[in-house]
Amino acid sequence: MSSVSDKRQEIQDLLKDLSALVSPPEIIIRLRQDMESPKSTAESLAKIVMQDPNLSARILHMANSAMYGLNHRIETVSRAISIIGQRALYHLALAVSATKTFSKLPSELVNIAVFWRHSVFTALIARNLAQRCHVLHPERLFVGGLLHDIGSLVLYHRYPDILRDSLLAARGNEEVLAQQERELIGFDHAEVGGALMEMWGLPESLQQAVAFHHRPGATANNMEVAIVHLADTLANRTDQGSFSEFGAFASMPHPGVWKTLGLDEDITEDLWRDVNMQFMETLHVILPQAK
Template sequence: MQATDSHATRDLAAEVATQLIDDVSDLVSPPDICVKVFDLVESPEASAQDIGEVIARDTGLTARLLRLVNSSYYNFSRRIDTVTRAITIVGVRELYSLVLAVSAIKSFSALPNTLVNIDSFWRHGIFTALIARRLAMHCRILHPERLFVAGLLHDIGSLVLYAREPETMRDLLLVSDGDEGVLHQAEMAELGFSHADLGGALAARWLLPDGLQQAIAHHHIPSPAIDHALETAIVHLAETLANRSQLGAFCEQADGGAQADGVIWEILGIDAGTFDEAAIIGEAGLQFSETAGLLLAHA
């Protein structure tokens, strides 16, 4: 009987989670521009000029993308003046990742929220994203910008919970006292699912690659992400380091006790004993203010 009850509880939790995603789907569906650019990126016949022309129809998006590619985020020696040129220099999928990042911040910031400061929420996401991008480059991952997107969006499920379960989340935020690991466990105990589960489902709605869906869904407990262990380990470590920093912490105060799951070091090919976390955090810090200013402007 207990096993039957357990299965029924899990099924009910999955049903509730699905309903929450459906409830907000109109607010956080990918904008048309993302869908159109995605189709072009996946088309073997589309050129950089074709993609650039579609993006250029959105003047606000174009301006922000060009400011990003001309910022310290890339640190190019020459100014890039057109989206087509940016695609040629940065790469098609890399620029598409930036389109996703800019569009997602705008879309998910539309969810009603009275529990947390939305700028602080995205500051944590951006700092995690910058570290994830650097780690991806260190691990020689193809198209490291996609890990920037995964880091940026790793907590988007929380925004759904803040919008649809504000009373429950108010209590759980108080219980967790700024500790994301405790918050994740409290969500599982209270709801039967977590913000990470919701985030993975939202990533699927946005047609993010399977690896990023898993990285978001398992960023607190990376071991279940067998098929995409590397991406998940990167986002897990990136968030841990963000929380150990003053600029990027979830609770706006550095958590020196935040520890990464021990399983990730072998996956990443990094020696935990010699890993220079201060250098990684410091590098993200140098890029943070400018990147956050560009991504959060008029979000």
């Protein structure tokens, strides 16, 4: 088995080989640079977004969706920024751009429709949990939930022959998949996803939330990791949100996760109901070709 440093280098080499496919698009780099500037304004961000009409339309659609539940229609990107905030707009742009970028990594091993349904369902649960936990900028947890399994697309694209049998045997159980990935290639899809988040310049808390979502006890950054882990677990308990093509299964969170978040498991039904109200619309905004 590789050491931690060896694994990190192996993952970076893997991503370097695929950099043409998985590098962040120019518009995301420009948005991040603008946000880091002391001169950043809603208008300067809007000008960048509006250079991509498709991105603008999808962000406006999402800002007007059930995900935000506003009682008046937002007509312009600059207005969306003033209502939902600069960081929320950046994270929505990031979500839309990332799904477009990573959809360039199709694999014969992955039912891509099921993959993105699970990803969007997990993202909505993560955002809901972040709001309930009063986490600052809950949209970043939406991004974490949306991209938590993105490393799977990289692994199945690069190692289809090595991982085919384990994927079939696991029947969508992600804990089993992650363990077998570590045994077969030395690292798992969560670690690859965390490295991708680093490549995209996302905050370390989000990198860890993705990298440790199958091992929430392995890092001191408990809140964000616990949110993505629990969101993933609860999504897998539903037919609409399961990673498995065979539907819902009894996915269980790691001990202590509910306590870490200060929440009671009794909220699960209410949480699922909230997410179901937003799911199909959000799925079609994030991935218009989804069915």
